[in-house]
Amino acid sequence: MEQIDYILVNCCLNNLKEVVEKLEKSHPFQIAKQPALSLAMLRAEDSVESQEFYLSEALVTDCEVSYNGITGYGICMGDEPVRAYCIAAIDAMLQQSEKDEILEAFLNIESEKIKLKEKEEYNHIQRTRVDFKMMEQA
Amino acid sequence: MAYVSVKGGADAIAQAKELVEYYRLKDKTKPIEIEQIKSQFRLAIDKIMGEGSLYAPEYAAIAFKQMEGDVLESAFVLRAFRATLQRKYYSDILDTRNMFVKRKISSSFREIPGGQVLGPTRDYSQRLIDSTKYNESEQEIENFLSSFEGKIEKEKMQEITSFNKVIDLLKAEGLLMPAESNYDKTVKDVTLEAVKYPAPRSVTLQMLARGETGGLMTLAYSSMRGFGDGHGTIGELRYGSVKVLVSDTQGRKRYIGNVNLTECEMITKINTTKEAKIPYFAIGYGLVLGQNETKAICMSILERGIRSGKSENPANNQEFVLYHTEGVEAMGFTNHLKLPHYVTFQSGLNNLRESVKRNTNIQDEKMKVYKEMAKQFQK
Known part of the structure; x- marks a missing residue:
């Protein structure tokens, strides 16, 4: 689910909402727990001695959706009630190993978009890499 | 009172x-x-x-x-x-080794894994005011963005990679001080329990990470200037984005988003003693939310100083550092001075008035005596 979560958390919210609205027509999702704000404590460790410590908390929204007797869980950072609901609905579907062409196509397209965006950002960052030359080469 | x-x-x-x-x-x-x-x-x-x-x-x-x-x-x-929200999740330990690196520099080594990547920084620009910002238009922003985006060739883009850390190279070469075994490794949470000193290292790290940037800088600067032993060299300073994973109610690992972090590993030298003959490098560690390099650097200096055991310098004294860099508390205490202290002040005022009156009476008595003596002398 980690990979799919990655797409659902980082994709365009409007597109996600749109695809879940389409799925709702054939899948009777029921909200088992309304989206609500809570906290996640971020655990960290120092990089030499691996001393664990608590870095900070992060705001999260979570939601539970039930579908065919299975509960799907949606959790994401930020105040994102719609996204949390959509993730929970998709999670409920995927737990039942339901294949859905609309969903698969959506995941593939959004995954490519996210990868491209990240790659572009990475390449912009790499333009700031220092190309050292000796003083006499300058 | x-x-x-x-x-x-x-x-x-x-x-x-x-x-x-x-x-x-x-x-x-x-x-x-x-x-x-x-x-x-x-x-x-x-x-x-x-x-x-x-x-x-x-x-x-x-x-x-x-x-x-x-x-x-x-x-x-x-x-x-x-404070109004319930904590329902604890993340997996954040993996900064797999950070999506947006900036990484080292002042210890010229050649580091993946090279020195300056990233988004104003470190090398002059701090001159840019008056064009006064009238920045949406059109100008559009123009800048389209020109910027055109600067990479989309067909020749490199694949994303993560980079080894400088300290891992030092560690592999056996140049880092072996992990100390004689300190308290307990993981405490200062948001849930009151801090008692000496506190475990986890408390130092947590409190510095949530400390006030200016407070950390003041004390770290004192250490760098000689009131401590904090003039290290930056092994690596990284800024980038790290994945956050939590477990859901069913125990499944779930990705919930990314956090931007700045991480600093400060290399300092350890003085030799009879027992410890090798002048190993020791690392001070800094990790903070977002891009806040001053804070990450200062955190690493103070963290190392606190562990040095030389608490005669304020910047090396755990209690002194952690109490006084806690910005929200410090501000709250400072601002409480603006609240009415009428009773306390009245009490002080009454004491002062009594004291002045008493002193005036004594002075009057003395003057009477002097005048009497003067009269007798004249006779």
């Missing part, structure tokens, strides 16, 4: 609350959108989240707007907001 309750200020307080809002809005400028604050005041938002100890860019932006740009007050508001 006794306290008395007074009333009568409620109406004035309500009026003052309205007045301060009026001062924020009286010039009838366009309302600033939260999205604008989030993206165009990125570094202020990072500071607020770090000091407020809550990763929530949108709420940090609201606090920033509400508090008219006062970063510390905004952090205060964010902490108060955090």
Whole structure:
């Protein structure tokens, strides 16, 4: 689910909402727990001695959706009630190993978009890499 | 000392609350959108989240707007907001080795894994005011973005990679001080239990990470200037984005988003002793939310100083450092001075008046004696 979560958390919210609205027509999702704000404590460790410590908390929204007797869980950072609901609905579907062409196509397209965006950002960052030359080469 | 309750200020307080809002809005400028604050005041938002100890860019932006740009007050508001929420999740340990690196530099080595990547920084630019910002138009922003985006060849883009750390190379070569075994490794949470000193290292790291940037810098600077032993060399300073994973109710690992972090590993030298003959390198560690390099560097200096055991210098004294870099508490205490201290002050005033009166009486008595003596002398 980690990979799919990655797409659902980082994709365009409007597109996600749109695809879940389409799925709702054939899948009777029921909200088992309304989206609500809570906290996640971020655990960290120092990089030499691996001393664990608590870095900070992060705001999260979570939601539970039930579908065919299975509960799907949606959790994401930020105040994102719609996204949390959509993730929970998709999670409920995927737990039942339901294949859905609309969903698969959506995941593939959004995954490519996210990868491209990240790659572009990475390449912009790499333009700031220092190309050292000796003083006499300058 | 006794306290008395007074009333009568409620109406004035309500009026003052309205007045301060009026001062924020009286010039009838366009309302600033939260999205604008989030993206165009990125570094202020990072500071607020770090000091407020809550990763929530949108709420940090609201606090920033509400508090008219006062970063510390905004952090205060964010902490108060955090206190209203239930903590339901604990993340997996953040993996900074797999950071999506946006900036990484080393002042110890020229050649580091993946090279020196300057990333988004103003470190090498002159701090001259750019008056063109006064009239920045949407068209100019569009033009800049389209020109910037055209600077990479989309067909020849490199694949994303993560990079080894400089300290891993030193560690592999056996140049780092072996892990100390004689310190308290307990993981405590200062948001759940009161701190007792000496506190475990986990407390030092947590409190510095949520400390106030200016406070950390003041003490770290004192250490760098000689009131401590803090002039290390930056092994590596990284800024980038790290994945956050939590477990859901069913125990499944779930990805919930990314956090931007700045991490600093400061290399310092360990003095040799009879027992420890090798002058190993020791690392001071700094990790903070967002892009806040000054804070990460200062955290690493103070963290190392506290572990040095030389607590005669303020910057090496755990209790001194952790209490006085806790910005929200420090600000709260400072600002409590503005609250009525009428009874305390009246008591001091009465004592002073009594003392002055007593002294005046003594002086009068003395004068009488002197005058009498003078009369007798004249006779």
